[in-house]
Amino acid sequence: MGNWFKRNGTHFAIIGIFIVICFLYFTPAFQGKTLGQNDVTRAQSTQKEIMDYRAKDTTILWTNQIFGGMPTYQIWAPYTNNITTHIIDGLKTVFPAPVDTVLLLLLGAYFLFCVLELNPWLAAAGAIAVTFSSYNFIILLAGHANQAYAIAFFAPILASILLTLRGKYFTGATLTALFLAIEIRANHIQMTYYLMLAILVLVIFEIYNAIKNKTTGSFFKAVGYLGAATLLALAVNASTLWSTADYAGDSLRGKSNLTKNAKEPSNGLDKDYAYEWSEGIGETFTILVPNLYGGGSSTLYSLDNTSNVAKAFTSKGVPEDQAINYVQQLGSVGLSTYWGDKTFTEGPFYFGAIVVFLFVLGLFIVKNRLKWWLLAAVILSFLLSYGRNLSFFSDLFFNYFPLYNKFRVVESIMVIAALCFPILAFLAVNEIIVTKDRTEIFKKLKIALYIVGGVTLLLAAAPDMFFTFKTAQHQQIIDYLTQAFKGDSGFANSIANAIVQDRISLARMDAIRSLVLVLITFGILWAFIKQKFNATVLSLIILAATLFDMWQIDKRYLKEDAFVAKTDVQKPQPREVDNIILRDKDPDYRVFDLTQPVNQDFITPYFHKSIGGYSAARLKRIQEVFDNQFSKSVNQDVLDMLNTKYIITQDPKNQTLSMQVNSGACGHAWFVKNVRYVDNADQEMQVISSFSPKEEAIVDKKFRSMIDEKQTGVDPNATIELTSYSPDHMVYQSGSTATQIAVFSEIYYDKGWKMLIDGKEAPYFRANYLLRAAQLPVGNHKIEFIFHPASYYTGEGISLAGSILLVLALGGVVYTENKKKAAKA
Template sequence: MGNWFKRNGTHFAIIGIFIAICFFYFTPAFQGKTLGQNDVTRAQSTQKEIMDYRDKDTTILWTNQILGGMPAFQIWAPYPNNITTHIIGGLKAVFPSPIDTVLLFLLGAYLLFCVLKLNPWLAAAGAIAVTFSSYNIILLVAGHANQAYAIAFFAPILAGIILTLRGKYFTGATLTALFLAIEIRSNHIQMTYYLLLAILILVIFEVVNAIRTKTVPAFLKALAYLGVATLLALAVNASTLWSTAEYSNDTIRGKSNLTKSSVKEPGNGLDKDYAYEWSEGVGETFTVLVPNLYGGGSGLAALDNNSAVVKAFVNKGIPEDQAVGYVQQLAGIGISTYWGDKQFTEGPFYFGAIVCFLFVLGLFIVKDRIKWWLLAAAILSVLLSYGRNFIFFSDLFFNYFPLYNKFRAVESIMVIAALCFPVMAFLAINEIIVTKDRTEIFKKLKIVLYVIGGFTLLLAVMPDLFFSFKSPQHLQIIQYLTQALKGDADFANSIGNAIVQDRIGLARADAIRSLVLILITFGVLWAFIKQKFNATVLSLILLAVTLVDMWQIDKRYLRDDSFVAKADIQKPQPREVDTFILRDKDPDFRVIDLTQPLKQDAITPYFYKSIGGYSAARLKRYDELIDNQMTKSLNQDVLDMLNTKYVITANPKTQALSMQTNATACGHAWFVKSVRYVNNADQEMQIISSFTPKDEAIVDKKFRSLIDEKQTIVDPAATITLTSYSPDHMVYQSGSTATMVAVFSEIYYDKGWKMLIDGVEKPYFRADYVLRAAQIPVGNHKIEFIFHPASYYTGEGISLAGSILLVLALGGVVYTETKKKPVKK
């Protein structure tokens, strides 16, 4: 054990440096502050009911707080039998957020570079380049914690795979199983999917190499180990994956229920326009080299008092202090330093000027066959990130590649390139270090300097030679400005020209910065080739320069003032109308806030059960209901059947909020006088456009066998009331002198909900497109709806078995490695 610590002393020192970097970069986090993340604020409303029950030591897997009601699997759910749940929990207990995530990035990337046989200090430099790629930091600022966590495990998963392919079968496969299990547990399937695309390319290259070198048996053995590792990772996450797979078919990523609709519906997967909404511009790709080439993030925060826009106001006779205020107001009408065609962006993909320079060098000098995989994976990710801007190629994947059409914001696939670029870059440095005759390398180094340095110089000298610096909405914004300025077209045009000049200035400044970094890198490599210092010094210099490069850019997006005291985290504050509605102690009614976009409402669900809300995995049927019954006009019958008790509106002139009680809301449950059968979802949607939900139930004919029409009689005095409420366990009491059909104002989902009548399970069915209904027998009865999905509870048993096997395998690896004797030199 002592020898093991001695052998790995350098690694421990580097880990200490990583922790120190985190301390200085994220000092406020060590002081107990947290990031005031936009998406975290929205998540507070989404998770409100779930967390309320969690505080009572109760786990719920269903919430009625948002979008009428939905499973909680993609919002928050505990997976206690999954060993990775406790690993992640342990990390978060030791290191405050987001330091735990950043350390995972650093350590995972460091492991990958060590497996690729770089010296420890060079591996540390590479790990810094991978970790502080701007998108990773921007994700932390935006609050996409799961996405960042998932990306952090890309590198260590690849390390395990490469170890296995290179003959370290048991160790490599065990590490692959561990890191893949945590990756899956991070619960960001989109990122995992992108990683699997990259791994698929790697396997193809390895197959070709095995055939070419006649090492097929060894490759098949490695593949078998990796297959077992994958199965083990899947078993550990059985509960997560089973629940997600079962639920996904009923979400907006599943098949449409409608064939005829006023709203465009995709046949399967997401709507293409929605999926391609955040597509990387082709020209924006060059922000990996020059970060502010497209103006940085949305808004005007990048501008100071010396900006051309401020001067335009000053030249109009407005005092400078007032001019600065006017400029910031321009952001409210869509004027921004960012001039790409995304709706908005927090910032660009910046891989690092040093990394980009070395990546191109690596294409010329790296001999390891992994080079071709890195290049292919990077090219694929860049091309797919273009989405609607390279529609032919994107559509090939969207229409024909399995599951690809389930994901949106296609620009995020650039995370694959963000890993490939620094890996190639530092493999190039390693090649320079291990090569004895560096004459040929130096020639190629100069060629790369001329190409990349020359291009960067052109961007610095004449940035508008290649780019217009005008957004697609430039003319519309000028027209709007002209109207806002009471017809002063000259002033509007001067502001428009000024923002273009400011964008050019931002691009020029960053191009000069990138050129300087490229020249410094070239100079350092020239000095090493001329034997001015050794490999360790070279590695340390590159570590320092890379850290400075990435640190400076990342601080534009994650600054100390991005952190706030936990007590100061903004939560939705109750408005006057909210205070009034909260006096209602009914446990289960809904509210619709017409002042909020229904699918983006982050306010209403924080206080009570809402018709609206936000979820990227909302139920497809409910989404269709909103699109067809609540978008163009509001269907009062639908509001009634959803037990919408209160409606919040705003005065169109004063914007003052008001609240109306909906007297016709149907309540928690009710007996109907008749059942009308329909042939399909289209007919069902059409009929609920105008019907009387209190009197009739609209039921698909496939449920007809669950209704005994001969026994059904109308009892006007029949009653059914909610007596106990929990989101996943509702109890009703009925009383009638006849067998009748009851409709419940709860969202129908047939995978996990069961209905009991006096303790005996009975069938139920769907009515009114989205609600639950059942035939209730004559007499007084206790009716229960209980959410107990087998996908979760049986899956937890499989997860426990997989976790035990994984722990045993890890124990074997630790024992083997600590007992390993040092290699004699």
């Protein structure tokens, strides 16, 4: 045991350094503070009902809190039979967020560089470069915890695949299964999809090399092991994946139900929606010069009295102490140092000036065949990140590549390049260390300097020669400012020109900074080539320089003041109208808030069951209703059938909120007098535009077989009422002297909901485009709707079996590796 610690002492020292780095960067997290993340705040309203029941030790797989009702698979579900659920929970217990994620990024990347056979200190430097890539810290700040967690397992998955391809079949495949299982459990399918794209490119290159080197036998053996590992990882996550796949077709990303007047695409996401966050082609250079495009949308608030825009105000006689306040107020009209065409951004993709320089050097000197895969993956990543800015290429994938049109924020595929750049960069340093002929290396080093140093020098000397530093709305902002300044167009133009000069200044300063870092790196490598110090010292210097470079930029975004005491985490606060509505003890009424965007409402659902909400995984049908029934004017009939008991409005004059009681709300369930059949979804949508939901039900003719029309009658004195409420178990009591059609103000979803009449399963169907309906027999009956999706419960059984197999495989790896070491000893 003592020898084992001695052999691995350097690794333990590096892990200790990683923990120290995390402590220094995230000191507030160790003090019990947390990030005040916007998306986390929004998620609280989405999860409110789920967490309320969880506090009672009850798990619900359906929530009525948002969008009238939807499954919880993409919001929160326990998946307790999945071993990786407990692994993730354990990691989160040991270290506070986001330290757990950052440590995983560091350790995973370190493992990858060790597999690539770099010395430990150089591997540590590479791990820092991967981890501190600005996007990782920006998404942590924004609250995209699942996305960051998914990215953290990119490196160890790749490392495990490489081990398998090298002939360590069982060990590599088992580790691949483990890390891929955790990756999938992180439940950010988009990030996993991008990783699979990169791995697909790797496989293509490996097939070529196997054929070229006549090693197809070992290659396909490795592929067989990796295939088994993938199946095991899928089995471990069977419940997660099956539930997601089951729901996907009915979600916003599924096929459109409408053929006419469909604002949603026939399949997948709307292209404009998917491409909304596309990387500008020129914006790519922020990987080298972070403030080339002005930083984040809120960077304007960091400008001080020395800025050109502040001086423009003081030149008009505005006191200096007031000038900065005016500068910050400009952000409210869309004037920002960020001048790209994204709706907004928290910050740029910055890979590091040192990393970019070493990457370019690697293109010339690295002999490892992975170089060509890394370059291909980087190019693909860049091209797809451009989205609408390179639509002819992106559209090929969007229209023809499986599942690609299910994802938005296409710029995020640059996470692949953010991994590939450091890999090739530090392979380049390793090449310098191991190569004996350093004369040729130095020639290539100078070429890399001329390229990267030349670009940064040009951007430092004359950035406005290559970029306009003006937004597409530059003239509109001038027009707005002219109006705000009471027709003073000269002053408006001076403000607009001043912000352009500030953007240029920010770009120039960062270009100079990057140039200095490139020159320093060149000098360090030159000194090593001249044998001024050894490989360990070189690695430590590169580590320190990389950390200095990335730390400085990350601190522009994820700062200490981003942390707040847990008691101060911003939560939606009840408004006076909310407090009034909350006096209603009815467990299942709905609220429609006209003061909030229906698809971005994270206030109302925190207190009430809402028509709106905040989730990109909402049902397709509810979105189609929003588009067709709420876009021009609000359809009162639809509100009534959804049991919308309260409507919140705002006085346009004094902005005060008020609450209206909707007397037309249909209630939890009701009997209708007649059924009107329609041919398809288009007709159904058209008819519900104007109908009487209390009197009739609009039903697609495909459900006609579920209704015995000869038996159907009308009892005006019939009753049906909700007697017990749980989001996934609704109980009603009906009484009628005739067989009648009942409509329930609950969202129809046939993949898991079962209806029982007096304990026996009975059929139900869809009515009014969104709701459940059923034919109920004569007499007094207990009607239950129970949500028991096979995709979850059967999937949990498969997950348990997969988890057991994974644990056994990991045990087998430990046993065989120890046996090999014992044999060598």
